[in-house]
Amino acid sequence: MSLAVEVRGLTKAYPLYQRPVHRLLELVLPGKRKMHDEFWALRGIDFEVQRGECVGIVGKNGSGKSTLLQILAGTLAPTAGSVHVHGKVAALLELGAGFDPEFTGRENVFNYGMTLGMARREVEERFDRIVAFSEIEDFIDQPVKTYSSGMFMRLAFSVAIHVEPELIIVDEALSVGDFKFQQKCLDRFHELKAEGRTILVVSHSIGVIQNYCDRALWLRRGEAVAYDVAERVARYYFNDYDSMPAALASAAHAGSTDAGAAHAEDATAKSVDSVAHDVVVATAGAAAADAAVDAAVDAAPTVTEPEGFQAEFEDSEVARTVRFVVEGPRGAATSFETNDALTVTWDVELLRPLPNANYGICFESTDSGRPLFATSARNDGVHVPPLDGRVRLRFTLPRVTFLRGRYLLRVTVTNERGITMYARVNQVVAFDHPGLDWGIVRLDVEYEAQALRVDTIETTP
């Protein structure tokens, strides 16, 4: 097999320019005068992709995935390192970039196809297939502005996968259309792969990574945590581990991290059974685990201690935050342990009296934004006096049972029915938990194990 992509020491620093003109001066002026600050989006990435492989790229938002894809696609220039891409590339970094809503589907298919590198003749040849795949035959001569967003995406996607490139780069474009269409796209990827085309895909779907990718590259803060068999990487990534256990990270020839090594050291002390159980539950689809995975699993995750999270204030013309403190048993903090008490003290200045206000607190998942718990004073039957001038609001939670992870704590002052928001503070808080129990909240469990004689067993009818 030959190489489709070869990346060596790839580094991208986003220059942060005070003014665009500084970038020009750097390009044009002789000498190497630096006129910018830098943000390191990628550091020393090494990996290679064989022809016909499908490689998944995982990582949280801001980990450098999109930057990597853009460099591979050639729309961004790397700062250092080398990138070799062999063959014709089609990049689906943003579906339908260049679609003109005033033109018909047919006209846009031609334009988009040619934008992606096809000749007019080639688009003509493939036109019927493109339209058939997108399933919008009846609307192809209507202006695209009359399309639903799903139709728009389907058409764009359909054009893009008919370019027949040797390397296809897909950035989260798989969330296209309904379930059935997604399945069709994945099947099409399978076909393309079988034809020997190489696919690089960013996905947040564990199913896509595990079932469609051969290998996966895990990026964190611009560095490669692991580059290994997709199933293995997916297991660790989707279990929200901060790094790959060392046994795996070193097996991957792309970057290992110090954190990974640290995990391996205290690995042996832990009980294998209890943790391994969790992993099997979490990745039920990946039954074919090999011994290396199982052995490395007992590297219990540790929280990388946050340096304190900044609160985010949202004021209005009616109210503004004067002071905001979150306290735990050890004073002001943004990091807690499960079962800690938590107190929020929030001083708000009201610029006009609010006779019928309400104030509340909620926790949300930092990953999905899904509310985990929300309530308010009025909801809990607490009398809220008319608010005016400076007011101190206090929320006391004697025992917060969140398990290891980060949560968005949010307090609000609203009108009586909670519809109009006057002031809000968002504060990320981290919880750590020394135990091996797993999930979102700690629930109290009472255990009992009792020997029963066979003749005393009561059966439910």
Place this chain on the structure above:
Amino acid sequence: MHRMQTPAAATSPLAVVQRLARRWDLTLDLIHRELVGRYKGSILGVFWSLIQPLFLLAIYTVVFGVVMPMNANAPSIADFAIFLFTGMITWNLVSESLGGAAKLIVNRPTFVKKVVFPLEILAVVQVGVAVVHFFFALAVLLLAIVIFQGLHVTILWLPIVMAPLAIFCLGLTWLLAALGVYLRDLSETVGIVLMAGMFVAPVFYPLDGNLPEIFRAFVYCNPATWFIVQMRHILIDGVAPPLASLAILYCVTLLCAWGGFAFFERARPGFGDVT
């Protein structure tokens, strides 16, 4: 295999032509899109691109031909209108090409970052649209000339005379488009220069002894001046263009286009960082 560490590909004059030719399909489609897209949904459609200059012509004819006559040589209003329109459409080719040039790349961040797009053809599209509009207007002008004056055989020189102007505009468009990414004040500046340029060119008045000497020097500095004068020669007076000047102009404008392209390519790696 291609190496992407240096996105700036070959820029030898031959390579430039080859690169542009390879994306000719897309270029034509984008030109068509520009021409038609602007008027999608309107009743008169693409005719608007003709109505607007004709309306301007009517205004200018009344103001500079009747209210305060600027060309004593034109015996009738029709003659003055033809004289004026010849200058106008020539100048419009320049102003339309360069008008949006500085915003050409800046206004299309998705083309810079989200697709592998041959950005260099955007300048060709811009100038191409201006050329098509020029020919629309030229059709009307020729009709008027046939009716009021009669055509000269020297009209056959027209494509040969106008080509260097389009080539020159193309080079300048590449330059301005690349500079405009980094210098955000450029677009406004170009707008002002173009506005002034129309009056510092012999559009409304002939280049004759009535012009103050100092002002005439300015007018000669305007690159469009030579072309406006020659257009009037071949269309109205039936005089062929000077071949030596024409040959030099071809050399200069081709060099200018190539220089603009080379600069565009040089500046290109930074587009993604600042758009």
